[in-house]
Amino acid sequence: MSQTPPARLCEEDILRLAAELTAGAGPADGVAVGVGDDAAVLAVGGARLAVTTDMMVEGVHFDLAYASPRDVGWRVMAANLSDLAAMGATPRWGFLSLGLRPGPTPALVEGLFDGMLELARTHGLRLVGGDTVRAPALTLNLCLIGLCESGPPTLRSTARAGQAVCVSGPLGASAAGLAWLSAGRDPADALAAPAVEAHLRPRPRLALGRALAASGRLGAMMDLSDGLASDLARLCAASGVGARLEAARLPLAGGAAELATLVGADAVDWALRGGEDFELLFTCQQTDVAELARLAAQADPGAAVVKVGALTKGRGVWLLGLDGSRTEVGLQGFDHFRGDGQ
Ligand SMILES: Nc1ncnc2c1ncn2[C@@H]1O[C@H](COP(=O)(O)OP(=O)(O)OP(=O)(O)O)[C@@H](O)[C@H]1O
Ligand SMILES: Cc1ncc(C[n+]2csc(CCOP(=O)(O)O)c2C)c(N)n1
Ligand SMILES: [Mg+2]
Known part of the structure; x- marks a missing residue:
């Protein structure tokens, strides 16, 4: 008699279980x-x-x-x-x-x-x-x-529909560097060197994180480790909102398009699903984007505030393509037990 194989969990399932099971113990002091x-x-x-x-x-x-x-x-x-x-x-x-x-x-x-x-x-x-x-x-x-001394900690669960979705810098550089290095290409190649540096020596945005927290103007914030598609989906799930990303607004890392052609990959895919960019992902009122950009430039001259889309009342993360198409992209980033994981 054949037996049904046991179900296999992906990373997302395990994180959900960890949240449910630990919350089951009830509120804890402190x-x-x-x-x-x-x-x-x-x-x-x-x-x-x-x-x-x-x-x-x-x-x-x-x-x-x-x-x-x-x-x-x-x-x-x-x-x-x-x-x-x-x-x-x-x-x-x-x-x-x-x-x-x-x-x-x-x-x-x-x-x-x-x-x-x-x-x-x-x-x-x-x-x-x-x-x-x-x-x-x-x-x-x-x-x-x-x-946490620059204001209340900035959470994933406090975003609101209608807010702008912003990132603090270019996306896809780390994945481009990884693809280049994994292909055994020359790390000192002039075109690839910035991507290789982004992969091997990422620079976390601490000063920016504190400045954004201190501004009191954020909806929600998290960092980008698994890729915008997955991380924004997590922020949205925590806040009970959806999101619409615009492909035309994605700040692709410099040289990513050329590197993608050289290694047979896709730069937009790196930006959405590559992961390990360690930029900040945050939401704010549409009218606060310019002021936060000014604060960001003061806190970290290497950082930017790039609006990549907006939060919606719906569910899921949708990408508005250059051709006007709408595709659901949520949770397509790195998962240890799915796709590139085993
Ligand atoms: N094995 C575990 N037991 C308890 N909590 C866990 C476990 N693994 C992850 N978590 C919690 O689940 C949440 C999401 O974990 P995850 O590691 O994906 O964090 P992240 O910030 O989204 O990603 P990254 O670790 O790549 O920065 C975190 O609050 C983390 O503390
Ligand atoms: C050899 C090699 N293969 C693949 C990758 C890509 N990678 C591994 S873990 C991860 C997401 C963040 O990890 P976590 O969720 O554990 O914090 C990504 C994008 C790499 N860096 N090196
Ligand atoms: Mg994180």
């Missing part, structure tokens, strides 16, 4: 924000702590064939700091859990720490602990703690 946002927010003795954790695994998030240990350390720190940026928090303390294959060399371990600490120092974060084990693949997990 938890201002639990599972479901970029960081939890804990109320401790008058302070609000934003606490986040993010793991990177060799072969899944990086490949040592093209990434140096220093790049790997930088990237895991950047991904974690970006979640604090999304809450408008100021980074303070970090813990590193490190899984190393047998026979770790000083060059590997020192390189990982150098990369992490270089970026941590820039943002005033101190590594204060961790754990070290043997593992079948190089694995780094950071847990970072920040302080």
Whole structure:
């Protein structure tokens, strides 16, 4: 008798389960924000702590064939700091859990720490602990703690229909760099170098996150780690709204169109579904876009405020194509257990 194979969960299913099961325990003392946002927010003795954790695994998030240990350390720190940026928090303390294959060399371990600490120092974060084990693949997990002192933490669940949807910079550069490096192409190639840099050394938008939080003009905010299509769908689901993106407004990373042609990919696909851009995604009243752009330029000269669409009363994330077509694109970004994951 044939048996029905057990159901397989994708990452999205697991995150939903984690949210449901942890919420099932009821409200907890001191938890201002639990599972479901970029960081939890804990109320401790008058302070609000934003606490986040993010793991990177060799072969899944990086490949040592093209990434140096220093790049790997930088990237895991950047991904974690970006979640604090999304809450408008100021980074303070970090813990590193490190899984190393047998026979770790000083060059590997020192390189990982150098990369992490270089970026941590820039943002005033101190590594204060961790754990070290043997593992079948190089694995780094950071847990970072920040302080929400630039205003209330900026959440995913507070967006309203009618607001503008904005991003803080170009999209698709990291995916372009990854595609270039994975194809074994020259990282120093003049056209590809900025994309390679964006992939290996992303720069989380901490000053911008704080400035946006302090403005008091935001609807909702999160960071872009899985791709605009998925991350905006999560923001929309948390806020009970839908969104319409306009392809003509997407700020494609410089050179992405040419690189896409060279490696046989699509730059719009990178921008929507590539992930790891670590830009901020936020919503605000349409009339506040110009003022936030002014604040952003002051806080971070490298950042921009680019309106890419608007929130709607409907459900789902829809893309208005250059040809006038409407396509649903929600949740098409990176998922560890779907598509590019297994
Ligand atoms: N295994 C887990 N147990 C409990 N909560 C989890 C677990 N995995 C994820 N979460 C929570 O689910 C939410 C979404 O997690 P996710 O890792 O996708 O965060 P993100 O900010 O959307 O993405 P990224 O980690 O790429 O920055 C977060 O609030 C996170 O703390
Ligand atoms: C070797 C290699 N293959 C694929 C990717 C792409 N990638 C991996 S995880 C992720 C989303 C964010 O991760 P998470 O959800 O775990 O925070 C993306 C876009 C990569 N960086 N390196
Ligand atoms: Mg995030």
